[in-house]
Amino acid sequence: CFQETKMEFVYSSTVLETLGSEFDEYVYLLASGTRGGILLAWKSRDVTITDPMFTTNTISARVTTPGSTSVPWWLTIVYGPQDNNAKIAFLQEIRDIRDACPGPWLICGDFNMIYRDEDKNNDNLNRRMMGRFRRVLNDLALKEIYLSGRRYTWSNEQSPPTLVHLDRVLCSTDWDELHVKWHLRCLASVVSDHSPLLLDCSPLPSAHRRFHFEEYWTRLAGFPEIVATSWHSVDDADPFRRFIRRMQATARKLTSWSARSVGNVRDQLAISRELLLRFDAAQEQRALSPHEDWLRRQIKLSYLGLASLERTIAQQRARIASLKDGDANTTLYHRQCTYRKQKNWIHGISVDGAVLTDPSDMAAATFEHFDSRIG
Incomplete structure (x- = not known):
């Protein structure tokens, strides 16, 4: 144009x-x-x-x-x-x-x-x-x-x-x-x-998913024990290396613990919607059995909790602190997340006149720069 x-x-x-x-x-x-x-x-x-x-x-x-x-x-x-x-x-x-x-x-x-x-x-x-x-x-x-x-x-x-x-x-x-x-x-x-x-408008280069600390973890049972156990599971004579290794071990443990105790929220929401749709369709043809009716009610209760959890996660990603629960739907939060991701994404760095776009090359150049500055 x-x-x-x-x-x-x-x-x-x-x-x-x-x-x-x-x-x-x-x-x-x-x-x-x-x-x-x-x-x-x-x-x-x-x-x-x-x-x-x-x-x-x-x-x-x-x-x-x-x-x-x-x-x-x-x-x-x-x-x-x-x-x-x-x-x-x-x-x-x-x-x-x-x-x-x-x-x-x-x-x-x-x-x-x-x-x-x-x-x-x-x-x-x-x-x-x-x-x-x-x-x-x-x-x-x-x-x-x-x-x-x-x-x-x-x-x-x-x-x-x-x-x-x-x-x-x-x-x-x-x-x-x-x-x-x-x-x-x-x-x-x-x-x-x-x-x-x-x-x-082409897709961004795929990269390894980085660790995200979820705010709602602190409200779940077993969180303090997981952090304490994983933090003290690693030791090293060098204090800086010990700190890095403990942070890495804690991140890995929290990720696996969250997968076991909470799971993928979006997948669970999708499964809940599909099950409720089938129960609603069956209810139009016949009366649900007591066990089916009980399961349908439990799924609805579980869905409300998962939807609230999804809003909490989206709000944390969006960094919109001025809005409270109920003030906006998750679509607003997800759009803000997308905007922040595009704004914060590093597409390349300039080193000695050359522009590096490969993530491994950028990381190596960054560490080399820090090493030269430190000493």
């Missing part, structure tokens, strides 16, 4: 020279003189884009992955105007596009607007326009995809520079649920005053 192409006509030769021969399909929005213009290009063997719609400042199209069972979704590329009156019309344009594009929706580009104080590095702010933009995002329930490693995407190239977060990627809730493993980052600005954005 390219914004502000400043091109009255876009020829296939220009697209091929700029992006390569694999980008064999494209649509574009004409520039007004030397202002504006949008280009959307794609590889037809990887993705199918249909039903393009053009407005004054946007291009929208339906995106489908060939040979996949994924749900089609809408993509909108914007290039926002700079005049305040035109910006008001542009915000209404976004509302109208949403009405015409039901379902999962991703909207990205240069909005030429901000909605938070931290989106600019000085106090020269148009708060009225910020409020209008923020109101549109709230009304359309749009979520901003977290930009890893950067705060601003545009610079006026002066000294000292004015830095602003003008380029962003927003999505609807249902799009976010379909693409839970995304990564958005900036590329080098090179000849432009804008930093290009790269959104990667």
Whole structure:
């Protein structure tokens, strides 16, 4: 997606020279003189884009992955105007596009607007326009995809520079649920005053599941005994190594103890739902026996406890301390967990100018760095 192409006509030769021969399909929005213009290009063997719609400042199209069972979704590329009156019309344009594009929706580009104080590095702010933009995002329930490693995407190239977060990627809730493993980052600005954005929707590299201490463990019978036993089961002359080994032994014991005493909460909830569904269906055909009726009641009681436990786990993962039990469902917590996971994920580290992305290489480089610092 390219914004502000400043091109009255876009020829296939220009697209091929700029992006390569694999980008064999494209649509574009004409520039007004030397202002504006949008280009959307794609590889037809990887993705199918249909039903393009053009407005004054946007291009929208339906995106489908060939040979996949994924749900089609809408993509909108914007290039926002700079005049305040035109910006008001542009915000209404976004509302109208949403009405015409039901379902999962991703909207990205240069909005030429901000909605938070931290989106600019000085106090020269148009708060009225910020409020209008923020109101549109709230009304359309749009979520901003977290930009890893950067705060601003545009610079006026002066000294000292004015830095602003003008380029962003927003999505609807249902799009976010379909693409839970995304990564958005900036590329080098090179000849432009804008930093290009790269959104990667491919799955994250698989990694070994790390240990999670569950808050509800402390309320279960046998927790103090398990911790005390596992902590004193390991000894070492070196105090630092002894501490690490004891922590590792305690983590292993707590994980196996939790699997035996509690088990997988989600699996148990799914099994309970299936059993209750079968009992409900049987109850429509005949009277349940006393044993069946007793078991159905026990499953319902067990389900309530498991559902409460699942909310506790989700709340701990989400780190939403301001909400109490009953204030929100687990969907909110799981979305927050997904956001925190994407935000905290380390996709690579730079060592001597080289970027390492393999987890084992990153770990080795990190330990080598610490060893050199320590001594």
